[in-house]
Amino acid sequence: MNPLLKKLQELTTKLDSTSETLDSFRVFHGRGKIYPGLEFVTLDYYHPVLLLTLFNQPPEHWLNENLPLLQENISQKIQTIVVQHRYAPGDPSEIVYGELPEQVFAKRGALSFHLNLAKQQNIGFFLDIEPARKWLEQQAANRRILNLFAYTCSFSVVAIAAGAEKVVNVDMSSAALNQGRANHLLNGLDKNKSQYLAENILKSWGRIKKAGPYDLVILDPPSFQKGSFDSVKDYTKLVRRLPELMPSGGLVLSCLNNPDLDDQFLLDIFNSACPQATFLFRLPAHPDFPDAESNRQLKMLVFELATG
Incomplete structure (x- = not known):
């Protein structure tokens, strides 16, 4: 199975098995070169948004083939999918599913942090640290x-x-x-x-x-x-x-x-x-x-x- 899709299905299971809002986290980390052919992609969860970040231009048709699979396998609790093209001038973002809420926050236990999704290169919060x-x-x-x-x-x-x-x-x-x-x-x-x-x-x-x-x-x-x-x-x-x-x-x-x-x-x-x-x-x-x-x-x- 596509490892990106597998990680997304694991997220869907987590979301659908709890009534609580999950902390923000990295769902899929391709940049660590653990998953051959997916070194250019990461997927992050910030309730209720998924952020798909592409660090290099993906292979031809990759987005057209994979976005429908992502949409078919997301929890109903996901309202929006944002794709950020970090390889392109200006790091443009596009909303490919749903509508972006007026405010989205990174959640960390009882703490929350403002995010700038679909607005600039760095969204305002780093998960890895x-x-x-x-x-x-x-x-x-x-x-x-x-x-x-x-x-x-x-x-x-x-x-x-x-x-x-x-x-x-x-x-x-x-x-x-x-x-x-x-x-x-x-x-x-x-x-x-x-x-x-x-x-x-x-x-x-x-x-x-x-x-x-x-x-x-x-x-x-x-x-x-x-x-x-x-x-x-x-x-x-x-x-x-x-x-x-x-x-x-x-x-x-x-x-x-x-x-x-x-x-x-x-x-x-x-x-x-x-x-x-x-x-x-x-x-x-x-x-x-x-x-x-x-x-x-x-x-x-x-x-x-x-x-x-």
């Missing part, structure tokens, strides 16, 4: 947290909901931070516990330091963002600043979503730029994102910075 959110949930209570490259602030929402004292969210995009603010409001969180700085991080250490000190820092940069960040050249600049941001020590969550760089890349940077930091462990990759080459998966490493 959930292991890091779960780790943060266990560590956040009473901590002062710096969330660098905060995007729409899902780390901050999780941390404050778990009892963080304060979270400072920094990102170049004021639009992303505005969505982050909306995510905090959506979840009824204390607005006095979150702060937002729309800054080029590498040029704004003074303001970032002034909002501290911190005892937990999250580094989650893009692998490459033209004109602002290149992980190969710039990650060291982040790590070098940790001691002054965390004068009393603390924990560091260091993430890297570059399949061409392995754990050792981060370990070498910490060894040279911040020898006070001790490597503790790598968080396991999300099981919904299997990969034939584990070194190409999202890296989520935890370090501890010694006091003083």
